[in-house]
Each structure stands twice: as C-alpha cells, then as structure tokens.
Amino acid sequence: MIKIENLYKYFDGREILHDISCEFESGKTNLIIGQSGSGKTVLMKCLIGLYEAEKGNILYDNRNFIKMAKKDRQILQQEMGVLFQGGALFDSMSVKENVLFPLIMLSNLNESERNDRAEFCLERVNLQDSQHLYPSQISGGMKKRVAIARSIALNPKYLFCDEPNSGLDPKTSLIIDELIYELTHEYQMTTIINTHDMNSVMAIGETVSFIHEGKLWWKGSKNEILNTDNDELNSFVYASKFAQHLKRK
Amino acid sequence: MDKNSSLKLGYTNRSNLKMNFLEVLLQDIGEYILLMKRVIAKPKNKAYFRKQLVDEINVLCINSLLIISVISIFMGAVITIQTNLQIENPLLPTWTIGFVVRQSVVLEFAPTIVSIFLAGKIGSHIASEIGTMKVTEQVDALETMGINSASHLILPKIIASSMVNPLLIIISIFLGLLGGWGACEFLGTIPSSQYIEGIRSWFESRDIYYALVKAFVFAFLISSISGFWGYKTTGGALEVGKTSTKAVVSSSFMILLFDLIITEIFFG
Ligand SMILES: Nc1ncnc2c1ncn2[C@@H]1O[C@H](COP(=O)(O)OP(=O)(O)O)[C@@H](O)[C@H]1O
Numbered sequence: 001m002i003k004i005e006n007l008y009k010y011f012d013g014r015e016i017l018h019d020i021s022c023e024f025e026s027g028k029t030n031l032i033i034g035q036s037g038s039g040k041t042v043l044m045k046c047l048i049g050l051y052e053a054e055k056g057n058i059l060y061d062n063r064n065f066i067k068m069a070k071k072d073r074q075i076l077q078q079e080m081g082v083l084f085q086g087g088a089l090f091d092s093m094s095v096k097e098n099v100l101f102p103l104i105m106l107s108n109l110n111e112s113e114r115n116d117r118a119e120f121c122l123e124r125v126n127l128q129d130s131q132h133l134y135p136s137q138i139s140g141g142m143k144k145r146v147a148i149a150r151s152i153a154l155n156p157k158y159l160f161c162d163e164p165n166s167g168l169d170p171k172t173s174l175i176i177d178e179l180i181y182e183l184t185h186e187y188q189m190t191t192i193i194n195t196h197d198m199n200s201v202m203a204i205g206e207t208v209s210f211i212h213e214g215k216l217w218w219k220g221s222k223n224e225i226l227n228t229d230n231d232e233l234n235s236f237v238y239a240s241k242f243a244q245h246l247k248r249k
Numbered sequence: 250m251d252k253n254s255s256l257k258l259g260y261t262n263r264s265n266l267k268m269n270f271l272e273v274l275l276q277d278i279g280e281y282i283l284l285m286k287r288v289i290a291k292p293k294n295k296a297y298f299r300k301q302l303v304d305e306i307n308v309l310c311i312n313s314l315l316i317i318s319v320i321s322i323f324m325g326a327v328i329t330i331q332t333n334l335q336i337e338n339p340l341l342p343t344w345t346i347g348f349v350v351r352q353s354v355v356l357e358f359a360p361t362i363v364s365i366f367l368a369g370k371i372g373s374h375i376a377s378e379i380g381t382m383k384v385t386e387q388v389d390a391l392e393t394m395g396i397n398s399a400s401h402l403i404l405p406k407i408i409a410s411s412m413v414n415p416l417l418i419i420i421s422i423f424l425g426l427l428g429g430w431g432a433c434e435f436l437g438t439i440p441s442s443q444y445i446e447g448i449r450s451w452f453e454s455r456d457i458y459y460a461l462v463k464a465f466v467f468a469f470l471i472s473s474i475s476g477f478w479g480y481k482t483t484g485g486a487l488e489v490g491k492t493s494t495k496a497v498v499s500s501s502f503m504i505l506l507f508d509l510i511i512t513e514i515f516f517g
C-alpha cells in the first residue's frame with residue numbers, strides 16, 4: 001500500500017501539487033486521471049524520487065520515503081518498477097539487453113539465472129521472438145511491452161506507469177492495459193497508472209483518483225465515476241463526443 | 250528545490266532571473282563541480298564497468314585513429330615546408346629546421362590541435378548521447394533503478410578518454426614527424442638527412458612529459474565538460490543540438506586556457 005499525506009510541490013514558486021492526500025491499494029490497479037498539465041507526471045515523479053516534494057509524506061507500506069536517507073531510498077527504489085511515458089528504453093541496447101540491465105546491475109543472480117529471468121519476462125509480454133532487435137527497430141506498442149518486461153524484471157512490489165498507452169491505437173492500448181492489469185494481480189503489486197484515457201478507466205480502473213489543477217478533486221471506483229455530480233470530473237469524463245452521445249441515451 | 254536536486258534534474262530556470270554573463274558562468278562552474286562530485290563514485294558493478302570502458306575506448310578513441318593519423322601527417326609536412334620558408338637564413342644550419350619542426354609538433358601541434366579536433370568529434374558525441382538519454386527519460390530510468398546515473402554515464406567516458414588520449418598524442422607526434430620527413434624526401438624541402446639530424450638534436454624528456462600531461466588534462470576537460478552539458482540538457486531534440494554546440498565551444502576554450510596554465514607551470 002502506498003499512502004500520500006498532504007503533499008505539496010512547487011516549481012519556481014509556482015504551486016504544481018496542492019495538499020494531496022491519497023491511498024493506493026496493494027494488488028490493484030490504481031488510476032490517476034486528469035487533463036494534460038494537471039500534475040499527474042509530477043506526482044508520479046515525486047513518488048518515485050525523481051522530484052523532491054516540498055511538504056508532505058509518502059509512505060510505502062509504512063516506510064516514509066520522504067524522510068529516508070539516500071541509501072535507504074535507493075534500496076526502496078529497487079522495489080519499484082517504472083514505465084515511463086516514452087518507454088525510456090536504452091537505445092544502445094537490444095531488447096534483451098534492456099531487460100537484462102537491471103538484473104546485471106541490481107540482482108545477485110548468476111549469468112544463466114539472469115538469462116532465464118530475462119527470457120521469462122520477455123515471454124510474459126509476448127516478445128520472445130524480438131529479443132535481438134533494437135528499440136529503433138520495433139513499434140510503439142512493442143516498446144511499451146519491452147519497458148513492461150524491464151520494469152517487472154526485479155519482481156517489484158510497486159509498479160508505476162505514466163500514460164502507458166499514449167501514442168498507441170485503441171486496440172494496442174487495450175492489450176497494454178490488460179497486460180498491466182494481469183501482472184498486477186499475478187504478482188500482487190501496488191500499481192499506479194497515470195492516464196487521460198477513459199477507455200482505460202472503464203477497462204482496468206479499480207480505484208480512480210481525479211486530479212485537477214494540482215488538487216485531488218475526486219476519488220472513487222469506475223462505477224461511481226459515471227454518476228458523479230462533480231462538475232469538473234463530469235466535464236472530463238464526458239469530454240468526448242462519443243461519451244456525450246452515450247450519456248444522452 | 251535544493252541545489253542538489255536541481256542539478257540532479259539538470260533543471261535551472263533562468264528565464265525569470267536576469268543574470269549577467271559572470272553570474273551564469275559562476276553558476277555553471279558551481280554546477281560542474283557538484284556534478285563531478287557525483288561522477289566520482291565507485292561503480293556498482295565492476296564487470297559491467299569494465300565492459301563500458303572497453304566500449305568507450307572503442308567509440309571515443311579507436312574510431313578517431315585514422316582521421317588523427319591523416320591530420321598529423323599533413324600537419325607535419327606543412328609545418329616543415331612553412332618553417333623552411335620562414336627561416337631562410339644562411340647563418341643558421343639547415344638542420345635547425347628539423348629541430349624547430351620537432352618542437353612545434355611535440356609541444357603544441359600534436360597535443361593541442363589534436364585535442365581541439367577531438368573536442369569537436371568526441372565532445373559533440375558525448376553531449377548529444379547523454380543529452381538524448383536525458384530528454385527521453387533514460388536517465389530517469391537509471392535513477393529510479395537506484396543507479397547513480399551521472400557516474401554510470403560519465404565516468405567511463407572520462408577514464409577511457411584520459412587513458413587513451415596520451416596514446417593518441419604519441420601516435421600523432423610520431424606521424425607528424427614522419428609527415429615532415431615525407432616533405433623532405435618527396436618534395437625536397439630540405440635534405441632528409443639534415444631533417445633527421447634536426448629532429449634528433451637537443452632532446453629533452455621534459456617536453457614529452459609536458460605533451461603527455463596536456464593530453465591527459467585536455468581529455469579530462471573534453472569528456473567531463475561535454476558530459477556536464479549533456480547531463481544538463483532538458484527539453485527536446487533542439488536543446489540536444491544546442492548543448493552539444495555548447496560542449497564543443499566550452500571544451501575548446503578550456504583547452505586553450507589550460508594550455509596557457511600548464512605551459513606556465515612547466516616553463517614559466
Ligand atoms: N520540471 C518542471 N519544471 C517546471 N514546471 C514543470 C516541470 N514539470 C512539470 N511542470 C509543470 O507542472 C504542471 C503539471 O505537469 P505534468 O505533471 O507534466 O502534467 P500531466 O498531468 O500532463 O502529466 C505543468 O503546468 C507543467 O508546466
């Protein structure tokens with residue numbers, strides 16, 4: 001479980017996150033939704049330690065990430081898997097080397113164990129046949145899957161995904177969403193997913209937090225989201241013509 | 250944001266702060282020193298570090314060997330021809346031409362000119378490689394794995410180039426002198442026996458140390474300064490281009506500045 005208490009983040013005196021308090025449950029896909037620019041990425045980067053929050057606490061199963069020494073932080077970071085928006089694959093390495101990398105740098109496995117683990121992860125995302133290709137040679141959806149394989153290589157307890165299906169077609173998006181959902185339940189990870197895609201919300205949103213202008217505006221389940229009287233949330237949910245059409249029905 | 254984390258993200262916003270040139274320079278130097286403190290750290294995995302080192306030696310140094318050889322040979326030939334033209338004095342014995350050529354090549358042309366050439370070639374390579382990793386979140390990916398990304402990316406480059414550059418300079422000196430001999434032998438600038446006598450006269454080992462120290466220091470400057478600019482990149486492809494230009498300009502400038510400093514230390 002990840003718990004955020006009264007988190008604030010400023011950039012050059014501008015308040016980006018305002019008093020965010022929230023809980024994300026273990027073994028579930030916790031979605032953070034909101035318009036572009038609302039602060040989702042900044043929040044995630046605070047959670048994984050890339051940005052320093054000015055005020056507040058972040059508790060990973062009661063371990064306070066904010067108050068930790070740098071060394072302890074690095075140890076906790078090894079329990080996190082992160083899927084960046086663009087995939088962030090290492091261009092100079094092949095697909096398999098990308099998955100091997102965290103195993104080489106951070107695990108105590110020997111070479112054949114590492115190899116087995118990398119192959120297992122690649123198989124899990126259905127990429128066993130593309131091991132030797134380089135990131136520049138594969139499609140956007142495949143890049144996301146490699147990034148997923150790399151992020152689960154070390155068996156993380158916490159998985160962070162920043163817009164996992166940005167730039168993908170609806171069908172591929174669905175495959176990626178389902179993959180993340182399955183992995184979350186398979187390994188009982190606490191998964192946090194940033195998205196602005198209502199399709200993802202309806203498909204895999206076990207808990208949904210709505211961020212608007214840096215504030216946590218609403219929290220609930222995907223079933224509650226369609227019948228809320230929160231104006232900002234409604235304008236977000238029913239932004240697409242398609243959704244408006246359904247609502248009128 | 251505290252100083253350290255702002256550096257870690259390479260994020261400094263100067264748009265709303267009116268800073269003059271000197272303040273910008275001092276801030277850059279400060280950030281450079283802080284970054285170097287992070288770079289100098291024990292590698293997490295020694296075997297992997299050795300592999301990185303070998304890769305960097307290949308990319309940064311061995312790939313420059315051919316072009317440096319060609320440059321050195323032509324440089325030696327031109328210096329010989331020019332020196333002969335400038336010192337046409339019946340009072341000076343002909344072999345002094347060879348001596349002057351050797352001193353020019355050993356002291357300045359091989360270490361300084363070749364390093365400035367390398368600042369353009371490997372400096373832009375380092376800055377754009379690291380800059381691209383920065384803007385595509387590859388550096389963030391390393392950091393969230395709990396890896397010191399600054400050290401992981403920059404240290405192998407610094408060590409590889411500081412180790413190999415002195416070697417490249419030795420090769421450049423040798424080929425430069427060979428180029429001068431070629432000018433004598435094939436273009437008849439001066440008799441080659443006189444040239445060879447000249448390049449063998451009044452040899453002082455201090456000159457070679459001086460050249461090697463320069464090669465080492467310049468390689469450190471090129472790789473660390475270019476690594477710094479690469480690491481500072483934020484934004485997108487446009488910024489990657491800008492910082493790699495900055496890397497080349499500032500490392501070339503620092504090479505000339507340190508040329509002066511080292512010369513003062515050795516001969517001043
Ligand atoms: N490194 C940064 N420096 C300054 N402002 C930033 C930085 N990163 C994000 N912001 C600002 O924070 C706000 C939220 O951005 P972000 O979290 O990226 O939005 P999104 O919800 O689309 O992911 C934006 O207004 C953005 O301009």
Ligand SMILES: [Mg+2]
Binds near residue numbers: 040041042162163
């Ligand atoms: Mg974002």
